[in-house]
Amino acid sequence: MSNPFGTVPAEAILEGRATDAYFERTRDTLEHAGKNPHVVAEVTADQFPTGSFEVFTGVADVATLFEGRDVDIDALPDGQLFDGGPVLRIEGPYLEFAELETSLLGFLSQPSGFATAALEARLAAPESIVLSFGARHVHPSIAATVERAALLAGLDGFSHVAAGEILDREAGGTMPHALMFCFGEGNQADAWTAFDEAVPEETPRIALTDTFWDEKSESLLAAETLGEDLDGVRIDTTSSRRGDFRHIIREVRWELDARGHEDVDIFCSGGLVPESIRNLHDVADGFGVGSHITGADSVDFSLDIVEISEGSDDPSSSRTQSGDEGEPVSKRGKLSGVKEAYRTSDGGHHVALADREGPDEGEALLEPLVRDGEIVREFDLEAATERCLADAEAVEFGSKADAE
Structure with missing residues (x-):
């Protein structure tokens, strides 16, 4: 066919x-x-x-x-x-x-x-890493169109592999919740360790830390598990569970710093819009933006x-x-x-x-x-x-x- x-x-x-x-x-x-x-x-x-x-x-x-x-x-x-x-x-x-x-x-x-919405996200946090995570919200045939518009507006990268092949850019991304589910609750450390052992050296070690337990507990466990190899944690808490998301991020930052993990970055994703990015840009290091761009x-x-x-x-x-x-x-x-x-x-x-x-x-x-x-x-x-x-x-x- x-x-x-x-x-x-x-x-x-x-x-x-x-x-x-x-x-x-x-x-x-x-x-x-x-x-x-x-x-x-x-x-x-x-x-x-x-x-x-x-x-x-x-x-x-x-x-x-x-x-x-x-x-x-x-x-x-x-x-x-x-x-x-x-x-x-x-x-x-x-x-x-x-x-x-x-x-x-x-x-x-x-x-x-797409580009106009991406520019709004870019300017909401001019000094932060901002990535395009929205390709899953559009027909696969136009994924490269989304990612090119995001790059044109100044975003730092995107997640879609085939779009990267078209644009001659390397797609980025680390792990989904599905990976954590496959190892199961209580085995988060095993998942992060297996990831560290499996992926290429140049891939950032960004641990997803909001799957089973609270964000602080999983972030501290990831830091303990991977030590100096951990580049950052990603917090993708669904909006129905967030409460004061800024407070959650500040708490994670505080507890990481208190234990000597000042070099571990914090990345946020999940339904972010320019207003929420502006509210977080001084306490988080990077953002993944999806539906704000693709829903423009x-x-x-x-x-x-x-x-x-x-x-x-x-x-x-x-x-x-x-x-x-x-x-x-x-x-x-x-x-x-x-x-x-x-x-x-x-x-x-x-x-x-x-x-x-x-x-x-x-x-x-x-x-x-x-x-x-x-x-x-x-x-x-x-x-x-x-x-x-x-x-x-x-x-x-x-x-x-x-x-x-």
């Missing part, structure tokens, strides 16, 4: 069959009428800047989607933050990309949501034609330049005309018509992505991460929402 899990194959996406049915109806209608106008279309979430920033990513997949198509595309750089206006612009004959709209928006919307709302991107060229029904007609011959158009509630997004030195995000002068000291953000069907941009995850974190600082990401 070639596709046992019922996922849409890559060839269907590239061929435009991963689309909404009404785009097929549109193609049939336009071809019947002999129409194929030259258009400029823009992808936006909000028309005007809102002050509530989100992370833009997924653009590498968009470039792959449009490779070989007779279009020009400009887009924000991977990892750029935005709060309104265009994030991507397409110019070309409409039938070159009509049926790709559904996949295009999907490639941008969900990864951008997708960014509500839409694609709209904003300019259409008169007399360009012939698909062989030459490409017009944005703003030279096109007529601005828009549906009600959207803004017509080709637009540009700018970042100013004070971190402001501005939107203006592309053929008008931008704001003083404004840097235009849309950059070439595809020209005549050829990808003209290289993608570097580390550079995107640097851009994301720097831009988050520039725009004071999250500060306005926190203030509200």
